[in-house]
Amino acid sequence: MPPCRTPRAWPIALALAACSPPPPHPDIFLISLDTTRADAISAWGMAPAGRDDLRGTTVTPNLDAMAAGGVRYAWAFAHAPTTLLSHSTVFTGLDPHELTIVRNGYPLGPSYETLAERLKADGFQTMAVLGSSSLARPMGVDRGFDSWDESFSVARKHRHEATAEEVTDRAIAALHTRSSTAPVFLFAHDYDAHGPYQAPGKGRFGAPTAPYAIERLTTTCRTEGCTPVAADIARVRGSYLDEVAYVDEQVSRLLAEPPSRAGRIVLVFGDHGEALGDEPHRPFGHGADVDPFATHVPLILVAPDLAPGVVDTAVGLQAIGPTLLALIGDTRPFGANIDLGRLAGAPGIPVEATQPGTSGPGWNNRSNEHGFIQGNAMVIEAPWLDEAAHWQHVDGAALPEADPQRPALLASLQDWMARSPAFTTAHMDAATREGLKALGYVDE
Ligand SMILES: [Zn+2]
Structure with missing residues (x-):
């Protein structure tokens, strides 16, 4: 059956007889x-x-x-x-x-x-x-x-x-x-x-x-x-x-x-x-x-x-x-x-490497990197790794020290980090936890 071309001038009955409607x-x-x-x-x-x-x-x-x-x-x-x-x-x-x-x-x-x-x-x-x-x-x-x-x-x-x-x-x-x-x-x-x-x-x-x-x-x-x-x-x-x-x-x-x-x-x-x-x-x-x-x-x-x-x-x-x-x-x-x-x-692009921490308070990202991208510039930091913030273009080129995007990027990242959710533990019932253990996702 041919597809409907739905010429508006066709009588509806003729159109229905001549074709099947395409998916919407x-x-x-x-x-x-x-x-x-x-x-x-x-x-x-x-x-x-x-x-x-x-x-x-x-x-x-x-x-x-x-x-x-x-x-x-x-x-x-x-x-x-x-x-x-x-x-x-x-x-x-x-x-x-x-x-x-x-x-x-x-x-x-x-x-x-x-x-x-x-x-x-x-x-x-x-x-x-x-x-x-x-x-x-x-x-x-x-x-x-x-x-x-x-x-x-x-x-x-x-x-x-x-x-x-x-x-x-x-x-x-x-x-x-x-x-x-x-x-x-x-x-x-x-x-x-x-x-x-x-x-x-x-x-x-x-x-x-x-x-x-x-x-x-x-x-x-x-x-x-x-x-x-x-x-x-x-x-x-x-x-x-x-x-x-x-x-x-x-x-x-x-x-x-x-x-x-x-x-x-x-x-x-x-x-x-x-x-x-x-x-x-x-x-x-x-x-x-x-x-x-x-x-x-x-x-x-x-x-x-x-x-x-x-x-x-x-x-x-x-x-x-x-x-x-x-x-x-x-x-x-x-x-x-x-x-x-x-x-x-x-609003820009937040990036974050998260992992389970052992205790609160705060979000479970204490030992990994996070960053923020605006325009084509990026800041990355990992304060808990003693890794100072570093700025770059997304293509890897360095962002000059005096570039005005640096403070704006850091402010955006800090604003996003301030909106971190509370510390999360895995809320799993026993059956789910056993299933995940079988998959190798949880150890304990
Ligand atoms: Zn993947």
Whole structure:
């Protein structure tokens, strides 16, 4: 049956007989690239994952093509360098202090409206396919999804995972269960760029035979500290890029699915970055730092009638929900209601690495970094680490001592810190705690 073209002059009865109505909204695909730094995506034009020798080499041809046809947000920032909190900012439109998720394993409370709940109310069939147990059901981010696929084939000590190929297969299978009339909201979570870096097939950028040696190196560095040599850093970065290239192929496979007749909105983002030998104290992994290597992430938006372009203003991931809702005409406030299309006057971007402390008072961030971004300038401090505040442009260039943005940035950060929530302990019943222990999220 052909789609309705709804020529106004047609008699209604004839129009009904001649066609079926398209879904009232385009589909929405929200694709999360876990642990993916912006510089790993070739469209960003940077040294891939910091590998100067690969500058100009294409790592991600499919995401590059998507970026060329859509809006690329050159300076998008995750509000937190951990999976659950970062995704929760996306799913609620709120920043870390409004959420009080201290780390992975502290669930999103039931009082928050989620993007999936809103889209379901807007008539969408909502489906999610997970790549890791970091977002498993007990974390509360499944609310609003009609289907939530968390079948993981890879069992590790602290989490369970599915490969991007499995996530893509299941996402495609889920799409084939769609109703004929409702638009689809699909959340797909590709976890592969998270360590360990063991991309299927022969490595293109890394040492093809040494994934376990690299895992040993990065794990030892995280737990015991280390001073990696340049050759080790290059191998780690290469193996990481192999994972990003693999995910790029799988995203392409998902996007090859035909769109509905009403079209499709696709938004791809990284939930946080990854240290790849970028700084000496914590050379690998993520969770404690908010520097750009940990928080500068890819963000690409493609939508019907949206002109391609590049946005050079820094943006935060909490703007994703309100933006998607605005694109389908749902203009009711959502979260803090910061919208990528209405950035003028936005309050800036707080970034914070939180973790459980042992006692109050205050928010549980005493031993990690936090920061604030306004315009394209950033301040980072960690007073409890005896780390003095340091200022920089988001591209890493130093912000001169006399730059008038320095005091304004620090004042914004302090204002945001003054609005920290109270100290939070994990409020879990016995069953939830046992479930989280099984997932490796809580130790005691
Ligand atoms: Zn993550």
